[in-house]
Amino acid sequence: MTLTPHAMGTAVPRPEGPEKVRGRAPYAFEHPAAEPLYLFPVQAAIARGRVTAIDTSAADALDGVVLVLTPETAPRLSDAIDPDHGVLQSAQVHQHGQYVAAVVATTSETAREAAELVRVTYAQEPHVAALDEDSPELYGPDTLVTGAPSDDTRGDPDAALAQAAVTVRATYRTSMEHHQPMEPHTTVAVWEGGRLVVHEATQAVSWTRQTLAGAFGLAEDDVDVVAPHVGGGFGSKGGTHPNTVLTALVARAVPGRTVKYALTRQQMFDLVGYRPATIQHVALGADADGRLTAITHDVVEQSSRIQEFVEPTAAFSRGMYEADTRRTSHRVAPLDIGVPTYMRAPGEAPGSFGAECAMDELAVALGVDPIELRVRNEPEVDPEEGLPYSSRNLVACLRRGAELFDWSRRDPTPRSRLVDGWWHGSGVAAATFPVVRFPGSEARVRAARNGVAGNGSGAPRYVVEIAASDIGQGAWAALTAIAADALDVPVERIDLAIGDTAFGSASPAGGSSGTTSWGAAITEAAERFRDKYGDDPDDGDAADATTPDNPWAGEYAMHAYGAHFAEVAVHADTGEIRVPRMLGVFAAGRIVNPLTARSQFLGGMTMGLSAALHEESVLDDRFGHVVNRDLAGYHIATCADVGRMDVEWLDEDDPYVNPMGSKGIGEIGIVGAAAAIANAAHHATGVRVRSLPITLDAFL
Amino acid sequence: MKPFAYERPDDAQGAVATVSADPGAAFLAGGTNLVDHLRLGLATPSTLVDVTGLTSTEITDAPDGGLSIGAGVRNADLAADERVRARYPVLAQALLAGASGQLRNMATTGGNLLQRTRCAYFQDLTTPCNKREPGSGCSALEGWARHHAVLGATHEPADVACVATHPSDMAVALAVLDAQVRVLGAEGERTIPLSALHRLPGGEPSRDTVLAHGELITAVDLPPSPIAARSTYDKVRDRASFAFALVSVAAAIEVVGDTITDARVALGGVAHKPWRATAAEEALVGAPATDDTFRAAARAELVDARPVESPRGGTAFKLPLVTAAVTAALRGLTGREEHA
Structure with missing residues (x-):
């Protein structure tokens, strides 16, 4: 079915906003507990080897220490878990910073002091932590993390490149990056009888439950995971990491006591995932008119030796433009470091840097406007699947952005505009992100005409329950609007409840899938409810539904598109870089809540700005860990780095994607943003920087 | 802890x-x-x-026309002081270029001087560092050394090597202003020129300053300085706000006709201490106020420079950056429009 929008498309304020502003919305660590205990870990000081001895005597003797767990004393976990989750299960060390012991004490200060008193002796083994594209250990994975094949070749791109009128061949590099949400990863765990109750900073209460049930050999029903409010995630809170398993493991040893563990900012660089560094070899071949005859995008990237994660870097190049021939490939370097994970637009974010900078280089080589070059290579049908598009408005985004950015007045000559000692230039890049629908979210709609939620006589209220997650993106508001439209009532009559496995299973806040997956389930439940009870239900009437399959899947290719424009200024003497203006124009279906959607797009663009100019986890391969391990060393963009940021979206009426007509918007804002800035920096200075972040040394 | x-x-x-x-x-x-x-x-x-409340939190006019700054004066208050802004703009600018508003509300004048290097390896207990653990080695020499020294560092021998930089912006401005630091010790009070407060690492990188254990900074005195009324602090960094200097320049200059008659230059982000650029000053005085002069002066200061040649990010880029930043700062002060 397709919903008729009433609340959707209007500015719905966050229902949880007032509580958050007053500091009354509980985040995981703030969950109250009687006499909680505090965990602090002991972390490996080597990158690879074995723990040969752990002396806990000084820690044990400290007042307030309740327990020190080591691989020798820790409870056993199930064998059927990811290697990364096997905390304190063996003496092997596979990364610097790995948990090798844990202290629980009555105060966090005591736990930390005691952890420093634990003496660990190692047998160190040689490790490899540098990303080296000539490494003999490189291998071709079976699939990307998305499940798509690692390599894909159509036609003979090498032959096409050899014959192309114009070619661009370049190597692009992107950095290892860490997520760093304001709220650190946090777990509050207690075992009550045979049940495990966890308050967790997570984007996915159900996935967390599944992982913990598996690790401890429990039925999923015996694990509760609660996360009504989460202070940012960016992907690191999608999967479950060793910190969560460790806290639950330690809590198991002190049954009935609540154990709290919030990571320090430094620990956020060790154990909760990161975006892997990539080396991207991109080649484009075109005829004299600028029509692509070949695209190759061959990637070498980091992963962990103990657990594979293949960033889908080149996937961006599979569907973006028409081309006669094409090759995408991924090779992985297994390193003795932590396991990478999803980070906002995994694949698209780094991959669009290489691909969209290469398009700019091709435009320069051809003497064609970079917008026009993209228009000339606009596909009729999706090049990857051969399917027609449910809607594709990349060209409209480029055209509208060009209008807003005065693109027609741009002199394409690089290094031609010096203003007050700064070289100015402008750049463009395209963006895309797929419409993702995860199966299996359970929604329930229940009428409430009595008690706290209803008044018994007036119009019914509706309690809508789903184990969705709001990590700041605005699920509370968006799902309230969708439920209101699905039930054809005003938003004031909806009482949404999310972030708790008590409401069943749900897919994560990830892959820009939340609104689609959860919204489709809520819509289905509402439809069943209205079919059964009409518009005047009795108190307690309820209907359930699980995310339905999309009947149009396999018939249409479904993606959101966008265009980024950036103005960059580079100081003529010192090479300092500023971005006076950024503009993003997006075509992403119906925008469910313009209030929070604007923040989503802006947030993505800001993260792209940050990737372009700042973000780099400096992995010192001699030691095997990130050394700029705090927010003074790991730079994230500040307001002073950018001037004006504008967001606009185009109205799209897409009946195929889901009942709301919406496409995901959580990630597309970052895709291509760094390329637009790099392209603008080239236009400003004539210097082509092919490695992120772009720093002033490039222009000296 | x-x-x-x-x-x-x-x-x-x-x-x-x-x-x-x-x-x-x-x-x-x-x-x-x-x-x-x-x-x-x-x-x-x-x-x-x-020591909160034990040293002065006042900025007072000195009889000689200078200012005396209590060690307890917060960075935010010092930056906002009208006398500082009018008579010593380089100092107000340096303070505002440092840290964040929240930190400047807490940080004191004395404490700012005594902050320690932000070298990643110094702050990481799992890596060797001669400053933190004498004799253990210097991880920065072949490590991530983007924020490290090009002047006055100790590259060898390995057991005393240290290429750390002092992170303060305020101290660089105070160096160019010939500030004096008043110190109270068990033996009584003494006064140390700001440029002699911090040490080069020499053979003892664990010591940042010449202060003895137990000596407390009580005040910083600024002498009167007519030239300082036309002074600037230019900070070059990887992020536009809330980042330590890659290179900073504190400068004041006096030009009569086309000729430079007096000049003060200090550099931050390049050494274990705020670096008073005396060779550059000598090269400036008497020369015409041109970009060529400014560049030559910067290069004169860098004659003995030695960058960190690290495979993981060294400081070679700071040599052209110092020249560029000094040139831009002096050009800005002389109000001319000439560009590289």
């Missing part, structure tokens, strides 16, 4: 006596650096002696 005693003596003399008598004691002022060090396990004092 180690438990510590916390003491609040009645006066500065009492604080000095307490710390002087106890090798494990440390002064606590704004705490913006020390509290981080406590958390990291980098500082493990047995006693913290809080």
Whole structure:
């Protein structure tokens, strides 16, 4: 079915906003507990080897220490878990910073002091932590993390490149990056009888439950995971990491006591995932008119030796433009470091840097406007699947952005505009992100005409329950609007409840899938409810539904598109870089809540700005860990780095994607943003920087 | 984190006596650096002696026409002082270029001078560092050394090598202003020129300053300085705000006709101490105020420079950057429009 929008498309304020502003919305660590205990870990000081001895005597003797767990004393976990989750299960060390012991004490200060008193002796083994594209250990994975094949070749791109009128061949590099949400990863765990109750900073209460049930050999029903409010995630809170398993493991040893563990900012660089560094070899071949005859995008990237994660870097190049021939490939370097994970637009974010900078280089080589070059290579049908598009408005985004950015007045000559000692230039890049629908979210709609939620006589209220997650993106508001439209009532009559496995299973806040997956389930439940009870239900009437399959899947290719424009200024003497203006124009279906959607797009663009100019986890391969391990060393963009940021979206009426007509918007804002800035920096200075972040040394 | 005693003596003399008598004691002022060090396990004092309120929080006019700044004056208040802004703009600018508004509200004048290097390896207990653990080696020499020194560092021998930089912006401005630091010790009061307060690492990189344990900074005196009325602090960094300097330039210049008659230059982000660029100053005075002169002066200062040649990011880029930043700063002060 397709919903008729009433609340959707209007500015719905966050229902949880007032509580958050007053500091009354509980985040995981703030969950109250009687006499909680505090965990602090002991972390490996080597990158690879074995723990040969752990002396806990000084820690044990400290007042307030309740327990020190080591691989020798820790409870056993199930064998059927990811290697990364096997905390304190063996003496092997596979990364610097790995948990090798844990202290629980009555105060966090005591736990930390005691952890420093634990003496660990190692047998160190040689490790490899540098990303080296000539490494003999490189291998071709079976699939990307998305499940798509690692390599894909159509036609003979090498032959096409050899014959192309114009070619661009370049190597692009992107950095290892860490997520760093304001709220650190946090777990509050207690075992009550045979049940495990966890308050967790997570984007996915159900996935967390599944992982913990598996690790401890429990039925999923015996694990509760609660996360009504989460202070940012960016992907690191999608999967479950060793910190969560460790806290639950330690809590198991002190049954009935609540154990709290919030990571320090430094620990956020060790154990909760990161975006892997990539080396991207991109080649484009075109005829004299600028029509692509070949695209190759061959990637070498980091992963962990103990657990594979293949960033889908080149996937961006599979569907973006028409081309006669094409090759995408991924090779992985297994390193003795932590396991990478999803980070906002995994694949698209780094991959669009290489691909969209290469398009700019091709435009320069051809003497064609970079917008026009993209228009000339606009596909009729999706090049990857051969399917027609449910809607594709990349060209409209480029055209509208060009209008807003005065693109027609741009002199394409690089290094031609010096203003007050700064070289100015402008750049463009395209963006895309797929419409993702995860199966299996359970929604329930229940009428409430009595008690706290209803008044018994007036119009019914509706309690809508789903184990969705709001990590700041605005699920509370968006799902309230969708439920209101699905039930054809005003938003004031909806009482949404999310972030708790008590409401069943749900897919994560990830892959820009939340609104689609959860919204489709809520819509289905509402439809069943209205079919059964009409518009005047009795108190307690309820209907359930699980995310339905999309009947149009396999018939249409479904993606959101966008265009980024950036103005960059580079100081003529010192090479300092500023971005006076950024503009993003997006075509992403119906925008469910313009209030929070604007923040989503802006947030993505800001993260792209940050990737372009700042973000780099400096992995010192001699030691095997990130050394700029705090927010003074790991730079994230500040307001002073950018001037004006504008967001606009185009109205799209897409009946195929889901009942709301919406496409995901959580990630597309970052895709291509760094390329637009790099392209603008080239236009400003004539210097082509092919490695992120772009720093002033490039222009000296 | 180690438990510590916390003491609040009645006066500065009492604080000095307490710390002087106890090798494990440390002064606590704004705490913006020390509290981080406590958390990291980098500082493990047995006693913290809080000097808040024990040194002056006033900025007073000195009889000679200068200013006296109490050690307890917060960075935010110093930056906002009308006299500082009018008579010593380089100092106000340097303060505002440092840290964040929140940190400047806490950080004190004395504490700012005594903050320690932000070298990643110094702050990481798992990596060798001669400053933190004498004799253990310098991880930065072949490590991530983007923020490290090009002047006055110790590259060898390995057991004393140190290429760390002093992170303060304020101190660079004070160096160019010929500030004097008043210090109270168990033996009484003494005055140290700002440029002699901080040390080069030499053979003893664990020591940042010439202060003895227990000596407390009580005030910073600024002499009158007509040239300072036309002064600037230009900070070049990887992020437009809330980042340490890659290179900073504190400068003041006097030009009569086309000729430079007086010049003061100090550099930040290049050495273990705020670096007064005396060779550059000598090259400037008497020369015409042109970009060529400014560049030549910067290069004169860099004659003995030695960058960190690290495979993981060294400081070779700072040589052209110092030249560019000095040139831009002096050009800005002389109000000319000429560009590289």
